[in-house]
Amino acid sequence: MKTSRRRLLQSSALLPAAAASAAVPAQDRTASTPSSLYASLGIKPVINGVGVVTVLGGSLMPPEVVQAMEEAARYFIPLPELQKKVGARLAELLQAPACMVTCGAASAISVGTAACLSQGDPAKLRQLPGRDGIRYEVIQQRSHRSGYEHQMELCGAKIVTVETRQELENAINERTGMLFFLNKAEPLGQVSAEDFVKIGKARGIPTMNDAASDATPKENLWKYTKMGFDLVIFSGGKALRGPQASGLLLGRKDLIEAAQPAMSPYGGIGRGMKVGKEEMVGLLAAVERYLKVDHAAEWKLLESRVASIRQALAGAKGVTTERHIPVIANELPHVTVHWDEAARGLTAQQVGDRLLASDPPIQVQRPAKGQLLISVWMMRGNEHEIVGRRLKEIFR
Numbered sequence: 507m508k509t510s511r512r513r514l515l516q517s518s519a520l521l522p523a524a525a526a527s528a529a530v531p532a533q534d535r536t537a538s539t540p541s542s543l544y545a546s547l548g549i550k551p552v553i554n555g556v557g558v559v560t561v562l563g564g565s566l567m568p569p570e571v572v573q574a575m576e577e578a579a580r581y582f583i584p585l586p587e588l589q590k591k592v593g594a595r596l597a598e599l600l601q602a603p604a605c606m607v608t609c610g611a612a613s614a615i616s617v618g619t620a621a622c623l624s625q626g627d628p629a630k631l632r633q634l635p636g637r638d639g640i641r642y643e644v645i646q647q648r649s650h651r652s653g654y655e656h657q658m659e660l661c662g663a664k665i666v667t668v669e670t671r672q673e674l675e676n677a678i679n680e681r682t683g684m685l686f687f688l689n690k691a692e693p694l695g696q697v698s699a700e701d702f703v704k705i706g707k708a709r710g711i712p713t714m715n716d717a718a719s720d721a722t723p724k725e726n727l728w729k730y731t732k733m734g735f736d737l738v739i740f741s742g743g744k745a746l747r748g749p750q751a752s753g754l755l756l757g758r759k760d761l762i763e764a765a766q767p768a769m770s771p772y773g774g775i776g777r778g779m780k781v782g783k784e785e786m787v788g789l790l791a792a793v794e795r796y797l798k799v800d801h802a803a804e805w806k807l808l809e810s811r812v813a814s815i816r817q818a819l820a821g822a823k824g825v826t827t828e829r830h831i832p833v834i835a836n837e838l839p840h841v842t843v844h845w846d847e848a849a850r851g852l853t854a855q856q857v858g859d860r861l862l863a864s865d866p867p868i869q870v871q872r873p874a875k876g877q878l879l880i881s882v883w884m885m886r887g888n889e890h891e892i893v894g895r896r897l898k899e900i901f902r
């Protein structure tokens with residue numbers, strides 16, 4: 507009697523919003539399910555029509571990932587040993603010679619570069635970003651500029667840019683420490699991934715492939731290490747749905763061993779790139795889950811969301827929609843919307859602003875005038891219906 511009364515009092519003390527969200531299983535919560543936590547911070551959750559992007563929080567962790575992190579949070583463990591054990595397990599799952607967990611793809615670029623430039627020599631690693639006696643030049647194709655050059659430069663790397671295969675061959679010299687490849691840029695460059703690997707091997711220079719956003723289809727997770735790249739990188743917080751601040755560095759055993767002391771808890775260049783025990787086990791749980799997910803069923807679900815949004819806009823005057831699948835990065839069904847801005851008296855900016863002013867706010871991409879690019883990948887529950895309805899209203 508006493509306890510049930512206390513329970514009743516406790517539950518009635520909950521805010522209405524908190525009570526409502528507590529009633530919804532975590533994995534079914536959508537942007538329209540109230541979050542007392544974010545409300546208390548004055549933050550409004552959005553419907554994510556952009557996809558797995560860092561600025562909107564990456565992806566969302568499934569219950570098994572959260573559970574692993576929650577359990578990890580309750581014990582002290584020797585962290586370097588956990589990194590080694592988790593890395594070994596991930597390497598086995600992803601058919602790579604070796605692996606380590608980093609705090610994101612960008613940090614994997616840094617510690618991977620540190621490994622290539624120091625070549626496993628602790629004295630050289632301590633010396634970075636100093637260049638004395640270091641093979642500090644990193645060569646990349648012009649079209650492979652990623653915006654992540656800083657992650658290499660902080661190790662002392664000098665980025666050398668080339669265009670043709672001949673230029674690449676000619677640029678390699680006794681100062682060359684690494685060849686960098688941006689996976690999603692392959693169609694834009696003159697040197698293919700296979701040729702890039704061949705050149706690296708023939709000249710004895712390690713190759714790194716940044717495939718951060720390219721974990722779909724899942725076979726990509728071993729495709730590039732098997733192709734012969736010495737280091738391959740994926741974000742943990744994108745398609746894999748691991749912790750947002752996690753990443754994978756896969757590849758040659760000697761290079762992974764050289765990269766580990768470049769990062770926290772060891773001193774040196776990557777000390778600021780700390781990976782917690784929660785991220786390590788969280789990413790492992792995420793990879794284990796990802797390899798079991800029925801990707802064909804998920805693809806069908808995405809197709810149905812794409813069809814639903816296109817259907818909602820079917821009657822909109824002067825508006826056409828298409829199903830669109832990007833090449834390499836985020837290789838999944840999207841919706842594109844096109845219209846003549848002048849004819850409709852409506853700019854993409856205005857449509858984007860109205861979507862953002864909706865409740866809950868809806869974020870999509872505006873790649874050009876009179877165009878929207880909508881990713882349905884990270885939508886939950888009936889969010890695609892809300893997006894379709896709202897677009898129909900805006901274009902009415």
Ligand SMILES: *Cc1c(COP(=O)(O)O)cnc(C)c1O
Nearest residue numbers: 560610611612613718719741753
């Ligand atoms: C997202 C991304 C990164 C950065 O990934 P984080 O996990 O946020 O550090 C690096 N390279 C490419 C190509 C990306 O798409």
